[in-house]
Amino acid sequence: MKRLLALFFVAVLVLAAILVVRTVRLKPEQASVPPATLITVDAGAVDRFASAVKIQTVSNFGQPIDADAMTAFRDLLATSFPHVHAAMTHEVLPSGSLLFTWKGKDPSAEPVILMGHMDVVPVEQSTLDHWKHQPFSGDVAEGSIWGRGTLDDKAAVLSTLEAAETLLAQGFTPARTIVLAFGDDEENGGSQGASGIVKELAARGVHAHFVVDEGGAVVTGMLAGLDRPLAVIGVSEKGYLSLKLSTTGTGGHSSEPPAHTAIGELALGITRLEANPFPGGLPEPSVKQFEALAPWMPFSKRLALANLWLFKPLIVSSGLKDPKMAGGYHTTTAVDMVTGGTKDNVLPTTASAVVNFRILPGETTDSVIAAVREKLNDPGIKVEVTAAGSARNPSPVSPTTSEGFNDLQTTIHQLYPTAVVSPYMVQAATDASYYYAISPNVYRFAPLEITPAGMTMAHGFNEHIGVDNYRHMVQFEAQLIQSVK
Ligand SMILES: [Zn+2]
Structure with missing residues (x-):
């Protein structure tokens, strides 16, 4: 009996030693990236964005797109971004979605596709009283730009065009072709817009180097124990x-x-x-996310994340108990x-x-x-x-070893030097999933700087984005385009 007890204690000690060694071995390492000179954002950028928010490109469920609003939106883009419209091939596809092709130095290299969607969700009449600024006012006030679509997803569309406009004015040519693809029915499932764009590109034999869409962000204060910004890049969706x-x-x-x-x-x-x-489980993107987070977490959490082989069932079962988290586990x-x-x-x-x-x-x-x-x-x-x-x-899982993921990661660190970058699984459905037909490297990220308070704004009320945040988005897109090799 004594011997058994002794053996048991030895086993416990060995296990504890293994866990601790695996935990302390993980040391946070700040990424070192080449320094970048970010572009100066044009003084008119915020007004151009605000004007785009005013156009009511609403996708009402089960109804066709408001063609007049979409035409007005495309016309506004044409007057707002003359260099883009002059220098790029510009197509309006039959569904009304937009495709810009910016020829690169090596036109035979696979293009990079930067996506976005021009439509927005409707505003519930019952919430109108809750809006500090009316949902299609495009007001610039209190350091923010206000209105439906400021986060989802006109910021992505406008910031990408703004970045391209500035780079074109400077005479910049990308290393490989950049395609800007903007759907017009994402909020209704993208069955015409994004789906149509992908079919058209596939018919032309286009295979993309990588694709970037909405669905990621730079979040702060969301994860207890992490005292720095967390930049999440969506690598798959449910x-x-x-x-x-x-x-x-x-x-x-x-x-x-x-x-x-x-x-x-x-x-x-x-x-x-x-x-x-x-039943619960831990999908591959979450395993990778935990691996990326582990070194930055306090000891107790790092112990669990560094030893998923032992703690996975515990993590999954506690995740399943919280309705806000459970979607990540089953x-x-x-x-x-x-x-x-x-x-x-x-x-x-x-x-x-x-x-x-x-x-x-x-x-x-x-x-x-x-x-x-x-x-x-x-x-x-x-x-x-x-x-x-x-x-x-569920979509396939995009690799974290591709040049595209690396370009995103580097660009994030150039703008947010202290951020932890991690892959993650997007729980909502986006247009991005259509693009797996033409590339395995589909990523969902834009530097929307989100705090817990801002989590419900995108489809809720008081949707707004900080003026500084919008400028960072423009700088990010420009830096990303320049980083493409
Ligand atoms: Zn969206």
């Missing part, structure tokens, strides 16, 4: 699926009900679905709509619900459908894919 579940009943008078009506049967199915959530299940019944004394003949799933890499729309059928465990509940156009598998 999949998307909505399923309609429906049941049928015999109908009849409600004085003679069956044990479960159509509604009751559906409710039982929904209950089983919610009681059996999808395929989420959200029962979003339900209908059924017509009258208080009539048995319902049908009932249905729509359930939305955000799919973790490693699973597919098909595997989710199969799992849902199993969880429902009731052949009486019909399962159909709804809004089939928006169903998509």
Whole structure:
């Protein structure tokens, strides 16, 4: 017994030693990057951006794009950025999206594609009173530019054009061709805009060196224990699926009900679905993110992140307990709509619900459908894919070893020398996922400087961006374009 106990203590000591050695071995290393002379942002840049915010290029769900607003927006770009329109090939694709081609010194080299979208989400009338500045005012006040689209995503579109305009005025030619691709229906799924752009580029035989879209940011104060900015580059995104579940009943008078009506049967199915959530896991981008973060974290957190082989189950299970975090660890299940019944004394003949799933890499729309059928465990509940156009598998994971990732990382450090750069998994769906058809190197990043307070602004109210932040975005885009080899 004594020997067993001694052996046990030795084992614990060895394990502790391994954990500590692995932890202290990780030392934070500040990246050293070549110094950069950032461009001087033109004095008119902020006004040009504000003017673009005023145009109501709203994507209303299920409705066609407001063609007049889009035309006005494109016209404004033409007058705002004369060098861009003179020097680049400029195309309006049939859907209304925009494609600029800036020929590089080596036109045979694969181009770099800088993306953005010109449309914005609608403003809920009930929130109008909450806006300090009206959503399409484009007001420049309190050190910020205000309005719908200032973050999502007109800042990216305008800052990219502004950067190109300045570089062109200086006589700059990029090393390889730069394509600017701006969709016009991202907020409706990009099925015409981004999808159309990619089809067109693919038909022309274009294969991209790398692609940059929205979806990343420079966040501060978001992660307890990290006392410096965190620049997150999206390297993959979750999949998307909505399923309609429906049941049928015999109908009849409600004085003679069956044990479960159509509604009751559906409710039982929904209950089983919610009681059996999808299992947790740690997708590859999150593993890479933890590896990047580990050296910068205080000892206790570093201990866990440096020893994922041991602590992964603990990290996953604690992540799953927090609804704000859980999406990073499993395929989420959200029962979003339900209908059924017509009258208080009539048995319902049908009932249905729509359930939305955000799919973790490693699973597919098909595997989710199969799992849902199993969880429902009731052949009486019909399962159909709804809004089939928006169903998509999780995107592939872009490498962190490509020249594109490296260019982004270097440019980030040139603007934010103390930032920790990490890959991450985007939980929302963006236009970027279409671009895997023409490049494995698809990244989601723009230096939107975000704090916890600003997290809900993008599709909420009081959307605004700091004037300084916008200027940094212009400098970032210019620096990135110049860094392309
Ligand atoms: Zn967006």
